[in-house]
Amino acid sequence: xxxxxxxxxxxxxxxxxxxxxxxxxxxxxxxxxxxxxxxxxxxxxxxxxxxxxxxxxxxxxxxxxxxxxxxxxxxxxxxxxxxxxxxxxxxxxxxxxxxxxxxxxxxxxxxxxxxxxxxxxxxxxxxxxxxxxxxxxxxxxxxxxxxxxxxxxxxxxxxxxxxxxxxxxxxxxxxxxxxxxxxxxxxxxxxxxxxxxxxxxxxxxxxxxxxxxxxxxxxxxxxxxxxxxxxxxxxxxxxxxxxxxxxxxxxxxxxxxxxxxxxxxxxxxxxxxxxxxxxxxxxxxxxxxxxxxx
Numbered sequence: 662x663x664x665x666x667x668x669x670x671x672x673x674x675x676x677x678x679x680x681x682x683x684x685x686x687x688x689x690x691x692x693x694x695x696x697x698x699x700x701x702x703x704x705x706x707x708x709x710x711x712x713x714x715x716x717x718x719x720x721x722x723x724x725x726x727x728x729x730x731x732x733x734x735x736x737x738x739x740x741x742x743x744x745x746x747x748x749x750x751x752x753x754x755x756x757x758x759x760x761x762x763x764x765x766x767x768x769x770x771x772x773x774x775x776x777x778x779x780x781x782x783x784x785x786x787x788x789x790x791x792x793x794x795x796x797x798x799x800x801x802x803x804x805x806x807x808x809x810x811x812x813x814x815x816x817x818x819x820x821x822x823x824x825x826x827x828x829x830x831x832x833x834x835x836x837x838x839x840x841x842x843x844x845x846x847x848x849x850x851x852x853x854x855x856x857x858x859x860x861x862x863x864x865x866x867x868x869x870x871x872x873x874x875x876x877x878x879x880x881x882x883x884x885x886x887x888x889x890x891x892x893x894x895x896x897x898x899x900x901x902x903x904x905x906x907x908x909x910x911x912x913x914x915x916x917x918x919x920x921x922x923x924x925x926x927x928x929x930x931x932x933x934x935x936x937x938x939x940x941x942x943x944x945x946x947x948x949x950x951x952x953x954x955x
Contacts, residue, residue, distance in 0.1 A: 679705040680927050683726070683735035684844065684920025686912045689813035693718050695862070699726060700916040704924045707888075710896040711920070714904065714913050720821065727825040731838030736923035738915060739814035740803035741822070741832050741843045741942035744790035747804060748940070751779065755940045757832040758823060765820035772816050776804050792941040797952040798848050800944070830926075831934045832942050842926050842934075842945040846918035852890070852948065853881045860911025867909040875906050875914055882921070890947060891925045922946055
């Protein structure tokens with residue numbers, strides 16, 4: 662079992678100190694129809710109070726949020742790094758900030774072509790590699806360009822984190838009070854809903870069963886189960902809860918789940934991140950710590 666990161670150069674807040682927590686549901690092509698959705702909440706004495714939902718309709722809006730003075734914590738639902746096997750096969754540096762900076766200098770089309778060409782030259786079943794955190798979380802490969810285009814999200818998100826000056830855990834910690842983690846809302850959904858569908862971006866696929874699943878999930882989040890699993894309680898005003906239930910895309914709910922993961926991480930030694938994953942990144946969630954320990 663890997664030890665927990667304890668870097669004295671990056672002091673952590675007191676466990677009961679009040680903290681602003683953001684959760685971001687990211688998209689690689691934000692706009693008015695599909696913005697980057699952000700939930701802002703405040704954690705105090707173990708109670709996470711949701712304050713508002715923010716819609717970021719372009720990347721400058723996202724960059725402005727990152728420039729908001731700290732202290733704050735945020736969890737974003739895109740992969741912060743690439744699989745070590747891909748980096749080695751391509752001959753890229755295993756140092757996170759080095760390969761992210763190189764990718765930042767590439768046109769989007771060139772980055773996508775590198776991934777497509779790499780996959781085309783490999784046998785079926787060995788095209789898309791995963792990081793350890795993806796394997797433990799049941800997440801898609803950060804190399805995927807279609808269906809769930811997480812590679813496009815990585816390309817747009819990770820270089821902006823590096824350029825923003827925020828402290829990126831565990832990839833590039835800095836002496837800054839703006840602290841960003843990688844979140845994964847699907848991990849929380851599966852914990853309580855299994856594989857039940859709770860959202861869709863396509864109007865024709867949105868259903869009452871999905872709405873009922875969102876209602877059930879929010880009920881569970883507001884129950885003692887959240888305290889048991891994450892060590893925090895959730896406070897939701899009725900109007901905000903109704904918005905979350907009504908949002909058939911699930912974007913606001915996913916952003917809330919990321920805010921919960923950020924709040925949990927903010928209270929953990931080493932932010933709940935095992936050593937040894939600076940190159941590829943790590944999803945913050947108590948379930949991954951348990952699985953990594955096995």
